[in-house]
Amino acid sequence: MKLATLKDGSRDGRLIVVDRDLGSAVMAGGGLRRLQDALDDWDRHRPTLEALSDRLASGKADGAFPLQTERLMAPLPRAYQWLDASGYMNHVELVRRARGADLPPDMYHDPIMYQGASDSFLAPTDPIAIADPEGWGADFEAEVVVVTGDCPLGAGRDRAAASILLVGLVNDVSLRGLIPAELKKGFGFIHGKPSSAFAPVFVTPDELGSAWDGAKLSLPLIVRLNGAEVGRPDAGTDLTFDFPALIAHAAKTRRLGAGTIVGSGTVSNRDRTAGVCCLAERRTIELLEEGGIRTPYLKPGDRVEIEMLDEAGRCVFGAIDQRVMLLPAAAEVAR
Template identity: 75%
Template sequence: MKLATLRDGTRDGRLVVVSRDLRRAVPAGCRRLQDALDDWEWHVPALREASDALNAGRAPQAFDLDPGRLMAPLPRAYQWLDASGYLNHVELVRRARGADLPPSLYEEPIMYQGAGDTPLGPTDPIEVDDPELWGADFEAEVVVVTADCPQGATREEAARSILLVGLVNDVSLRGLIPHELRKGFGFVHGKPASAFSPVFVTPDELGEAWDGAKLSLPLVVRLNGEVVGRPNAGADLTFDFPALIVHATATRRLSAGTVVGSGTVSNRDRSTGVCCLVERRTVEQLEHGEARTPYLRHGDRVTIEMRDADGRTIFGAIDQQVAPPSRCV
C-alpha cells in the first residue's frame, strides 16, 4: 500500500491511496495520514481495500496523480528524529570538522530532533539565502514512520511499531553547523526543513528487500542530472531501525506519526559514490589535500530515488532545486 498527501489549500492536505506505479490515486476514507496513524488497525482494512481496487483498475474515483501537487506524506509530523546509523558517514563528517570520535559512537547511535512542523514536499525548492556561504548540502536517507511506541521499548516492540517506510532529503547547512555545535547544545539553523518522498509505503510493498529492520536496495542520488551516488541502504548500516527506535524511547514514548531517519546512507566501498557532498569533499581532502566539489548553489537540482529489483520506482523521486527564500508564510 502506498500513501501520499495531495495539496488542497489546507495545512494538512488530503490523504490519497496511490497505485504501485505511482500514476493513479484515489481519495482515502480518512482525510489525513495522521488520522490513519492514530487509529491504524481501524483504518488499514479500508485503505488496503482501496489500494487493491486501484491496482486492479476497479476504482471509479481514481484520477491521474501529479507529483507537483504533492505535499510531504505527513505534512506536520509530531516528531522528526534523525540519526546517524552509518558510521562511515559519521567518521568522514567528524574528520572533515576536525572533531574527535568518542568510543561511544560505536556503541550507541547519535540522534537529533529536527523540525517536524514544516517538512517539504518532494518537489518543493530548497530555499537558502546564501547556499555557498552557508554550505548547503543534501543528505539522502531512508525513513520509517512509527505507531505509538512505549518508553523503554524492546527491540521486538520497536520493530512492530514500524508502519511506513519512505525517503528524505535531510538538508544541512554545513557552514552553520560547527558554530552551533561549539555552543554545546545542538542544531537549529544548520538543519532547515527536510523534504520527503512523494509516497510512504507499507513494508509489505518492499518484498525481500525489507527484512523488518533495514531496506537493502541502492539509493540513487543525482546532482544536476549526474549520478553522484548509488550506495546500498542495507550495507554498512551499524544501527538499524529497531535499534534507532529503541534508542529514541530510552527516556520517552513515541507518538504515532513519529518519523525516524537512518542518517545519510553511506558505504565504505567508495565506488558506490556519496549521498551528501560533505563526504565527497572529505574524500577529496584525503586524496588531494583539498576539497574540490563546491556545496550547492542557486539553480542546482537534487534528485533522490530508489528502485526495486525490476527497475520500478518505489517511493517516487524527491526532485528539488536550490532557490532564494520566497518569504511566504
C-alpha cells in the same frame, strides 16, 4: 500499499492511496482526511485502505485520477516528532573529519540522534531556499525513514520493530557552514537543519518484498546532482544501527507517539565506488585522496534528485526533485 498527501489548500492536505506503479491515485475516503488520522488508529483503518489499494490496482476504484507529483505535499506535511540518526558510521567518520571534530569513543555502541523541525516538511518538488550560498554551505543528505505507530517508553528491540508502519525517503537538508558554530554551544541544531523534503509516497513494509527484513531496507539509493549520478550506495550495507535499534534508543526515556518519523542518517557505504549521498562526504574524500576540495556545496540553480528503484527497476517511493533557490535577505522577507 502506498500513501501520499494531495495539496488541497490546507495545512495537512488530503490523504490519497497511490497505485503500485505510481501512475494513479484515489482519495482515501471513509472520513479519513489526513495520514495522521490513519496512523492514530492504524489497526482499524489499515484494512479499509488496503482494500482500496487493491481496487485501485485492479482498475475498480471509483474516482481514480492520474498522480502528479507537483500536486503532492510531503506524505506527512507535519509530524509530532522527527528524529534523525547517524546509523551509518562511515558517514559519521567522514563528516567529523571534515570539520575537525573528535569521534565519540562509544559511537559504535550508542546511536547519535537529534530531534529536528517537524512542523513544516517540504514537498518532494519544493525548492531548497538559501540566503547565503557561500556562508551557509547547503548540502543534501539522502536517507531512508520509517514512520512508527505508538511505541511505549522503554521499548525493547522487538517492540520497536513491531511499531514500524511505513517506510519512505528523505532529503535531510544540512547547512554545513552553520553547523560547527551551533555545535560549539553544546545544545544542538537550529539553523543548521532547516526543513527536510520527503519522497512522494510512504509505503507499507510488505510492498518492499525481500528488500525489507523488518529492520533495514536493502536497495540502492540513487542521488543525482544536475543530472549526474553522485551516488548509488546500498541502504542495507554498512548500517551500524538498524531501525529497531534506533527506535529503541529514542524510546529509552520517552513514549513515541503514532506518526513519529525516524531517519537512518545519510546512507553511506565504505566501498567508495558506490558514490555518496551528501556533498560533505565527497569533499572529505577529495581532501583525503587528492589533498584538496574540488566540489562546492549547493548553489542557486542546482537540481537534486533522490529515488530508489526495486530489483525490477521500478521506482518505489517516487522521486525527490528539488531546485536550489536564492532566498531574499531576511530583512527583505520581513517587510
